Amino acid sequence: MSKKNKNVRESALEILEAIDKQQAYSNLLLNQVINKNQIKGPDVGLLTEIVYGTLQRKLTLDYFLQPFIKKKLEVWVMNLLRLSLYQMHYLDKIPDRAVLFEAVEIAKKRGHKGIASLVNGVLRAIQRQGVPSLEEIKDPLKRLSIEMSHPLWLVQRWEKQYGLALTKEMCAENLIAPVQTARVNTTKITRDEVLSMLRNEGFEVEPSVILPVSIRILRGNVANSTAFEKGYLSIQDESSMIVAYTLDLEENMTILDACAAPGGKTGHIAELLNGTGKVQAIDIHSHKVKLIQSNAARLGLSNIEASVLDSRKVSEKFSHEVFDRILVDAPCSGLGVLRKKPDIKYVKKPEDIDNLKNIQQNILNEAAKTLKKGGILVYSTCTVDKEENYGTINDFLQNHPEFKEYPLQLPDSLTYLLEEGSNALQIFPQDFGGDGFFIASFKKSM
Known part of the structure; x- marks a missing residue:
């Protein structure tokens, strides 16, 4: 990768920082940064996972980090710690040493030796001691708020409107990455014909049981398919x-x-x-x-x-x-x-x-x-x-x-x-x- 382009974790930090500072939408920023930094292949999936995972789990990550941080940190440093801890705690395939190395390198590049040392110290301390237990939060709604990373006012509001069981289910579902779905344009083609086309192009797809015009995309992005280009389908929830x-x-x-x-x-x-x-x-x-x-x-x-x-x-x-x-x-x-x-x-x-x-x-x-x-x-x-x-x-x-x-x-x-x-x-x-x-x-x- 050329030096002018940022790697996956630098790109993730850039997106998280822009969301915090500009109230920009994550889905739009992600596409912009992928194109700008020429991120390709499996790295696109990793970047998406890190950005969305860190955002989804932000309140949980802050709870885990809190005992290890002694002073208020700059926004970018906090986001670097969040995205690094997200990888260490939630992603099995990335070794901790790789996460630590990248975090320290980014801290050196963006800040100075002192910040790099702080980032290294916090992440190594978590590696040694582990994260604090959520069981220490005695109030059930506060615990749900932190565990599922939904603001307390929202959890309280939903619990009042729908009860605790349904609120828990909804919060848990909100942390799961959605499956892409698409609607077949039946004025032009049948669903079976579209499924066959997409499979021939290497997409992993299945007919939906929810609606007769809907298909579920298990692998690949059908926005890049011939079927999409020809107007045979629309991406829609x-x-x-x-x-x-x-x-x-x-x-x-x-x-x-x-x-x-x-x-x-x-x-x-x-x-x-x-x-x-x-x-x-x-x-x-x-x-x-x-x-x-x-x-x-x-x-x-x-x-x-x-x-x-x-x-x-x-x-x-x-x-x-x-x-x-x-x-x-x-x-x-x-x-x-x-x-x-x-x-x-x-x-x-x-x-x-x-x-x-x-x-x-x-x-x-x-x-x-x-x-x-x-x-x-x-x-x-x-x-x-x-x-x-x-x-x-x-x-x-x-x-x-x-x-x-x-x-x-x-x-x-x-x-x-x-x-x-x-x-x-x-x-x-x-x-x-x-x-x-x-x-x-x-x-x-x-």
Whole structure:
């Protein structure tokens, strides 16, 4: 590797530092740094493991490090210790001596001999003495918070909403790396044909039992496949795939997809319409609308029209009662996607949820005006917060007597998750390994 490019552990440190300083998203940074530092082959997997593992286990790692650190350290030094301890404690294949050597070399390069000596001393002391026991934490919620590395306020909130057993399950699931899933574009190809194509290219894939259009990728990234390039599939989480089915679509309908970027659900809706009708996809950010447009072009879907619009101003652009169906995939706290974006859990605060609820209400109020009588409105979020989800839909129904709960339409393979006749579903990450997701359905009176 050339000297100008950073190696795996230096790159991991660069990403962790940027997340702390700039509140940047881990998934976006990872791709940028892989390209910038020309990281290839197995090193990509190692970098991903170190970055996500260190982020996922941050509170646990800090608890383990605490007795060995006597003073406040610079952010980069703390992150170097975290990522080094993560490898020593959680990764079996990397010998401690290699981790120690790399840590000291990086400390010398970034700092000075004193910092290198401190890093060496802390890691060697942990090697000799071992990490402190979590059993020393007597309060069960505090122990769960540290053991599963979820902030205490979040653990307390979930325990109050769902009980301790479910909270433990959810926290544990959030520490497991997700399996990549993809949705087959059945307007172009069958699932069996896509599976065969991918296997011929060396991907390890299997059909999903959750949805008939879904495949699970066990090895490889299908974003680099011919099938992806030809528009035969879209990378999408299975929980997110469920949403389009709940719209109870028929051909030639006109659909509004509010807050549509990056366009995964938009594409799925257009595919379920079988190229008929029209999907009006809107988003407030122009660069994200370009993503929707390029995605529609790749998939060969001409029934998508994407435009820049604040969803809180929908009725200024569209006439009242023009849409057969409306999807409001609302901006939310994102607490259902902590496996993919572990950095979220350390920056979110309870007051963020209250602020988001107001934005969601404004979007729902506006969208409601443009739905035809007898039309269906689906509200969805990628969060698991009861107050944010049920609080929002209860307020909506209270403010809109013209809307009634409408039984959620689900594929047969998923009806077991739903109470019969219910209009709302909370999906947890532990249900089938998808994102935490909430979906609710309403019908406008005739």
